[in-house]
Amino acid sequence: MKWDVAELPVYAGTERKNSLVGGASLWVLSGKSDAEYKGAAAFLNFIHDPKTALFWSTNTGYIPVTKSGFDFMKSNGFYDKAPYKGREVAIESLTASEPTEITRGIRLGNFTQIRAEFGTQMQAIFANKVSVQQGLDTLVKNGDAILERFQQTYPGKTLP
Amino acid sequence: MASITIRGVKKNYAKTQVVHGVDLDFASGEFVVILGPSGCGKSTLLRMIAGLEEISDGTIAIDGTVVNKLEPRERGCAMVFQNYALYPHMSVAQNIGYSLKVAGVPPAERAQRVQAVARVLELEHLLDRKPMALSGGQRQRVAMGRAMIREPKVFLFDEPLSNLDAKLRVQMRSEIRKLHRRLNATSVFVTHDQVEAMTLADRLVVMNGGRVEQVGTPAEVYSRPASRFVATFVGAPAMNMLEGTVTLDGLSLLGGNRKLNVSRTGLPVGAKVAAGIRPEAVRMVAPGAPGALAATVDLIEELGAGRVIYVDLDGAPFSIVTSETVHPEPGSTIGLQFAETDLHFFSSKTGARLDVFKASVPEPAL
Amino acid sequence: MEKRVTFGRWTIGILFAVPQLLLIFTFFYWPAGQAVYWSLTLQQPWGGGNIWVGLDNFRSILANADYWNSITASMIFAGISTGLAMVIALVLAALTDRQLAGSWLYRVVLIWPYGIAAPALALAFRFILAPEAGFMAVVNRVWPGFWDPGLDGADAMASIIIAFSWKYVGYNFIFFLAAFQAIPRSLIEAAAMDGSGVLRRFWDIQFPLITPTIFFLLVINITESFQDSFGIVDIMTAGGPANATNLMVYKIYSDGFKGLDYSGAAAQSIILMLLIVALTIVQFRFIERRVHYR
Numbered sequence: 001m002k003w004d005v006a007e008l009p010v011y012a013g014t015e016r017k018n019s020l021v022g023g024a025s026l027w028v029l030s031g032k033s034d035a036e037y038k039g040a041a042a043f044l045n046f047i048h049d050p051k052t053a054l055f056w057s058t059n060t061g062y063i064p065v066t067k068s069g070f071d072f073m074k075s076n077g078f079y080d081k082a083p084y085k086g087r088e089v090a091i092e093s094l095t096a097s098e099p100t101e102i103t104r105g106i107r108l109g110n111f112t113q114i115r116a117e118f119g120t121q122m123q124a125i126f127a128n129k130v131s132v133q134q135g136l137d138t139l140v141k142n143g144d145a146i147l148e149r150f151q152q153t154y155p156g157k158t159l160p
Numbered sequence: 161m162a163s164i165t166i167r168g169v170k171k172n173y174a175k176t177q178v179v180h181g182v183d184l185d186f187a188s189g190e191f192v193v194i195l196g197p198s199g200c201g202k203s204t205l206l207r208m209i210a211g212l213e214e215i216s217d218g219t220i221a222i223d224g225t226v227v228n229k230l231e232p233r234e235r236g237c238a239m240v241f242q243n244y245a246l247y248p249h250m251s252v253a254q255n256i257g258y259s260l261k262v263a264g265v266p267p268a269e270r271a272q273r274v275q276a277v278a279r280v281l282e283l284e285h286l287l288d289r290k291p292m293a294l295s296g297g298q299r300q301r302v303a304m305g306r307a308m309i310r311e312p313k314v315f316l317f318d319e320p321l322s323n324l325d326a327k328l329r330v331q332m333r334s335e336i337r338k339l340h341r342r343l344n345a346t347s348v349f350v351t352h353d354q355v356e357a358m359t360l361a362d363r364l365v366v367m368n369g370g371r372v373e374q375v376g377t378p379a380e381v382y383s384r385p386a387s388r389f390v391a392t393f394v395g396a397p398a399m400n401m402l403e404g405t406v407t408l409d410g411l412s413l414l415g416g417n418r419k420l421n422v423s424r425t426g427l428p429v430g431a432k433v434a435a436g437i438r439p440e441a442v443r444m445v446a447p448g449a450p451g452a453l454a455a456t457v458d459l460i461e462e463l464g465a466g467r468v469i470y471v472d473l474d475g476a477p478f479s480i481v482t483s484e485t486v487h488p489e490p491g492s493t494i495g496l497q498f499a500e501t502d503l504h505f506f507s508s509k510t511g512a513r514l515d516v517f518k519a520s521v522p523e524p525a526l
Numbered sequence: 527m528e529k530r531v532t533f534g535r536w537t538i539g540i541l542f543a544v545p546q547l548l549l550i551f552t553f554f555y556w557p558a559g560q561a562v563y564w565s566l567t568l569q570q571p572w573g574g575g576n577i578w579v580g581l582d583n584f585r586s587i588l589a590n591a592d593y594w595n596s597i598t599a600s601m602i603f604a605g606i607s608t609g610l611a612m613v614i615a616l617v618l619a620a621l622t623d624r625q626l627a628g629s630w631l632y633r634v635v636l637i638w639p640y641g642i643a644a645p646a647l648a649l650a651f652r653f654i655l656a657p658e659a660g661f662m663a664v665v666n667r668v669w670p671g672f673w674d675p676g677l678d679g680a681d682a683m684a685s686i687i688i689a690f691s692w693k694y695v696g697y698n699f700i701f702f703l704a705a706f707q708a709i710p711r712s713l714i715e716a717a718a719m720d721g722s723g724v725l726r727r728f729w730d731i732q733f734p735l736i737t738p739t740i741f742f743l744l745v746i747n748i749t750e751s752f753q754d755s756f757g758i759v760d761i762m763t764a765g766g767p768a769n770a771t772n773l774m775v776y777k778i779y780s781d782g783f784k785g786l787d788y789s790g791a792a793a794q795s796i797i798l799m800l801l802i803v804a805l806t807i808v809q810f811r812f813i814e815r816r817v818h819y820r
Contacts, residue, residue, distance in 0.1 A: 001689065017716075050801050065710060110571075110785060110786070110787065112784055112785050112786065113781070113784075113786075113787060114787035116780065116784065119766075120766070120768055121768075123677070123766055123767040123768040124767075124768035126677060126767075127678065127679070127767055127768055128679045129679075129768055142592075149568075149787070149790075150584070152568055152569055152577075152579075153568045153569070153577075155577060171565075210715075210719060211718075212715050212718065230717045231721075231723075232715075232719050233718065233719070233720075233721035233722070238719060239715075239716070239719045241715070241716060242711045242712075243710065243712055245710065245712035245713050245715065245716035245730060246716075247713060247716075247730075248735070249719075249734045249735060258717070258720050258722075258730070259719075259721050260718035262720055262721045262722045262726060262730075263721055306716070306720070310720070310721075313566075401657065488544075
């Protein structure tokens with residue numbers, strides 16, 4: 001058997017879209033002192049430095065967070081041999097197209113609950129317990145309910 | 161009604177042998193009491209008859225049928241246990257009727273037979289009670305009822321009276337005796353209590369150390385004990401034993417203080433012999449009376465109708481039972497007299513009864 | 527005159543009781559009170575405020591099909607795993623009680639599973655019952671698709687029931703064996719003399735006499751199946767597939783600590799507590815009547 005890494009297939013006649021980025025995120029919150037923002041900026045500079053990206057990916061297996069980092073790693077021959085060979089497919093998948101309205105990432109209230117609900121409905125669909133349409137309908141209904149609950153938790157607030 | 165034949169029966173637990181080859185015959189309808197100290201194997205023998213213990217070697221037959229491989233229920237025996245072993249979650253009626261229920265006797269007949277047994281044992285007003293709510297004597301009667309209702313061929317009793325107080329014990333003793341007369345089933349009764357044994361038995365089996373020491377009627381066992389063990393175990397207070405040596409002209413007792421002129425056929429000079437005398441065969445006389453032995457009084461036990469006087473006879477403990485109303489002071493000296501014909505002789509080495517002195521001892525009056 | 531040692535002043539008595547009272551308050555009443563308060567409010571996930579909603583949390587939970595599914599799953603799990611753990615343990619104990627050589631060994635070996643933390647044993651069972659390797663892979667080769675806990679809800683439920691029962695068989699066994707051995711041997715012998723065979727003796731004598739133990743274990747097993755199942759579910763199925771093994775206690779955890787819906791989780795834990803209390807009362811009221819205490 002010949003094993004290799006490849007992007008998920010798409011149906012013939014459909015256009016490939018970029019896949020969603022996920023995982024841990026770094027945030028800089030408002031309302032802090034200038035000195036703290038300086039420190040945060042220095043840290044972000046450090047993190048997106050191509051050399052940092054190489055060190056980071058080599059040691060953790062995470063993808064580089066910037067295109068320049070990816071290019072630097074590629075030119076250094078990082079992806080040419082095992083065990084890192086094939087990992088460039090992940091970058092190809094993430095950058096397959098310009099981010100669209102539905103593939104630019106998600107910011108939702110009670111996101112983890114919605115994600116769990118997504119997983120549950122997918123399992124139900126794969127186990128043939130419900131049809132694809134039924135599963136998606138239930139997912140929408142339950143997702144809306146979770147969002148509604150989030151809205152009730154923060155009454156009268158609009159998120160930036 | 162059934163005879164029991166026991167041939168060469170042995171019992172081993174792992175490497176320990178507790179019954180060393182027992183041969184016994186119990187006649188149909190007989191009331192046999194197996195008497196012995198605790199650990200003598202008497203309960204084990206009973207449980208082998210019941211089928212509660214495997215028989216390691218030998219055979220037990222009931223009515224001619226060897227039962228070695230039969231389950232307890234197939235042997236036709238009923239047993240009364242020492243702690244009664246009543247089913248605590250069942251009423252008295254259910255306890256008595258359980259064997260019938262197991263046998264599939266219809267409820268109506270069952271109730272009728274339970275009633276009948278309860279009437280005999282005067283348990284009718286207690287039928288709905290649980291064993292917890294009964295006195296010791298009542299529990300004992302329920303246990304009897306449970307055994308009776310099956311109309312067994314053989315009744316087995318495993319020290320059934322030992323948990324009762326003295327008064328109840330005497331009462332239950334006579335009730336058991338009466339029941340036996342009425343049912344006339346072969347009964348085997350195990351006890352360590354010699355009074356119980358003497359009063360109940362048609363025939364007595366005395367056991368010691370996993371062996372049968374003597375079989376006989378209570379009177380025979382009392383008057384002609386087959387061994388030193390039986391002599392000291394049966395009878396209260398125990399038979400006095402005087403150690404002696406065979407001499408040229410008879411037997412020297414008490415370190416030579418007393419000589420007996422007895423025939424010594426077959427025994428070499430110097431052989432060690434024990435001479436036994438029952439406390440009730442000894443008379444108390446004035447010290448210095450002709451032929452009397454002098455002894456020092458240690459202790460007096462008042463029994464009401466009589467008294468037991470414990471004395472020191474040349475350093476050996478000795479006891480006398482007397483009905484005379486004399487009260488010698490402890491420490492005082494008294495004289496003892498007994499007939500030489502009342503003496504029993506045993507080999508000091510083997511403990512076996514020696515009939516070499518038979519001439520002096522008349523046959524027991526039965 | 528009765529002589530008694532008494533404290534001169536009631537304050538001394540109170541002082542002695544304070545450490546214990548403090549413990550109970552800190553680790554039971556206070557958290558329980560918080561849970562009640564949270565269940566009546568909507569708590570913001572990262573703190574910062576809450577609003578009073580009365581019984582709305584309970585209403586929305588009880589109107590949620592997923593929650594009812596969770597209750598059903600919990601009931602099925604409790605019923606089957608308790609039944610399995612108790613029946614297997616009862617049979618093993620009854621056999622051991624019949625004077626098997628080396629019964630002390632069973633006693634030692636069988637209590638071990640109870641000493642294993644639920645997540646550890648769940649991990650072991652995850653490997654043992656994995657469909658792609660090991661024994662179940664062999665079964666799957668003979669009957670393709672027979673065992674697939676990743677997709678089949680019933681298989682997943684069976685997995686966690688097996689793991690949980692395995693843990694409690696040992697625990698129950700110890701109690702059953704002790705109960706059997708507490709029955710005087712002469713009772714069994716008396717029944718044997720009365721003509722009762724092995725099975726008949728079991729049902730007529732031994733079983734009625736161990737009913738207090740059976741009742742005790744029933745209460746413990748059912749209660750524990752509602753609570754101690756968490757570690758097993760978390761490691762083996764994480765509530766899946768498609769919520770098939772999302773037991774009440776696991777749903778509380780995933781909604782509260784993963785989904786950050788503290789209020790909903792608090793309301794669920796109040797309901798779970800009430801359910802366990804109600805079940806225990808039912809058991810004491812109706813089942814205990816059939817118990818023979820000696």
